[in-house]
Amino acid sequence: xxxxxxxxxxxxxxxxxxxxxxxxxxxxxxxxxxxxxxxxxxxxxxxxxxxxxxxxxxxxxxxxxxxxxxxxxxxxxxxxxxxxxxxxxxxxxxxxxxxxxxxxxxxxxxxxx
Amino acid sequence: xxxxxxxxxxxxxxxxxxxxxxxxxxxxxxxxxxxxxxxxxxxxxxxxxxxxxxxxxxxxxxxxxxxxxxxxxxxxxxxxxxxxxxxxxxxxxxxxxxxxxxxxxxxxxxx
Numbered sequence: 552x553x554x555x556x557x558x559x560x561x562x563x564x565x566x567x568x569x570x571x572x573x574x575x576x577x578x579x580x581x582x583x584x585x586x587x588x589x590x591x592x593x594x595x596x597x598x599x600x601x602x603x604x605x606x607x608x609x610x611x612x613x614x615x616x617x618x619x620x621x622x623x624x625x626x627x628x629x630x631x632x633x634x635x636x637x638x639x640x641x642x643x644x645x646x647x648x649x650x651x652x653x654x655x656x657x658x659x660x661x662x663x664x
Numbered sequence: 665x666x667x668x669x670x671x672x673x674x675x676x677x678x679x680x681x682x683x684x685x686x687x688x689x690x691x692x693x694x695x696x697x698x699x700x701x702x703x704x705x706x707x708x709x710x711x712x713x714x715x716x717x718x719x720x721x722x723x724x725x726x727x728x729x730x731x732x733x734x735x736x737x738x739x740x741x742x743x744x745x746x747x748x749x750x751x752x753x754x755x756x757x758x759x760x761x762x763x764x765x766x767x768x769x770x771x772x773x774x775x
Contacts, residue, residue, distance in 0.1 A: 553709075584763065593670075593752055593765040594708065607762040641707055649761035650696055653754075655707040 555580075555644050555656035563662045569630045572659045574642035576623040582606075582649050583625045585617060588639040588658075600625060601649050637663045667691060668755050670766035678774050683740040685769050687753030690734070696756035697729055697736045701749045702768065708752055711738070743773045 554577040564570050576583055582601045586594035596609035600619035614630040623644070629636060639660050643653035669688050677683040685699075696715055700708035714720045714727040714736065726739040736755075740747055750768040757764050 586765070593668075593767040596762050596764055599762055607760045609762070639707075643763075650756035650758070650763060652696075652698065652710065652713050653763060654710060655700075658707045 553577075553654035553656065555642065555654055557640075557642055557656035557659050559659060560657065561660045561662075563664065564632050565664050566632055566634060568632050568663075569628065570632060570661065572627045572629075572640050572642075572661070574625045574627070574644075574656055576625070576642075576644035577646075577654075578623055580623055580644035580646050582645045582647070582651065582653075583619055583623075584643045584645075584653060585625075585627045586641040586643065587611075587636075588641060590638075594641055597627065599649055606649055632663045634663050637661060666766075667757060667764045668753055668766040670751075670753050670769050672767055673770040674772050675769055676772045676774055677743050679743060679745060681743055683743045683747065683771055683773070685738040685740075685751050685753075685771065686735060687737065687755075687766055688735045689753075689755045691755065691757050691759070692734065693758045694731075694755045695758060696763075697727070698754040698763070699725075699727055699736075699738045700752040700754060700765075702752055703749045711751075740771075745773050745775050747771060748773045 584599040585597040599607040619625040645651040699711040753766040
C-alpha cells in the first residue's frame, strides 16, 4: 500500500460534461502529479503541484485544471469532456520535492460516452 | 526524439531466465530514474530508483544506469510467471522537474 487514495474508482460521463477526480496523499507529501493513461500507453503527464502551486504542466488543454489543498489532498477537474478523455487517471505523490520518487494511487477509470 | 523511449514488446522470457528491459532518454541532465511495474488494470508500483552511474541491486532486480549513453536498464533474475507485467521506465526531466514515463515494455514469462 502506498498510502495514496483516489476517488471514485470508476466513473461514466457523457461528452460535454464536467468531472472532478480526487486524490489523497500521505501526510507530508508536498508534491502531487496527475497522469492520464490510455489503454496500452504509458502515463502521460498532465500537471504537477508543489505546496499548492502548479509547478509544471504537460501538453494538455486548459480544460484540464487542478488544485492541491493544505491537507495533502488534490483534485483534477476536466471540463467539456471529450470521448478521447476516456482513460485511467492516476495521481502520484512524493515526500520530497518535484522529481523525487513518486507513489501512485489506484487510479480512477473514466469512461466518456 | 521522444523524451523516454522503451521497446513496447512483448518480450517473452522462459521461467528462470534473466529478463532484460531497456530504456533511453533524451534529457542529458536528468538525474533521477525509476522503474515501475504495472499489472493489467492496476496502477504502477515502484520497483526501484537509481541516481548514479552503475548498478543497483534489490533482490532479483538490478537497475543499470549509463548517463553518458543516456540509457537505463532493468534486469530481472530467475524470472517468475508473476513477473509478467508491463514495466515502465520514468525519468526526471530536470528543466522543469517533472517525471516522464515511457510507453512501457510488456514482459511475458513463459512457464
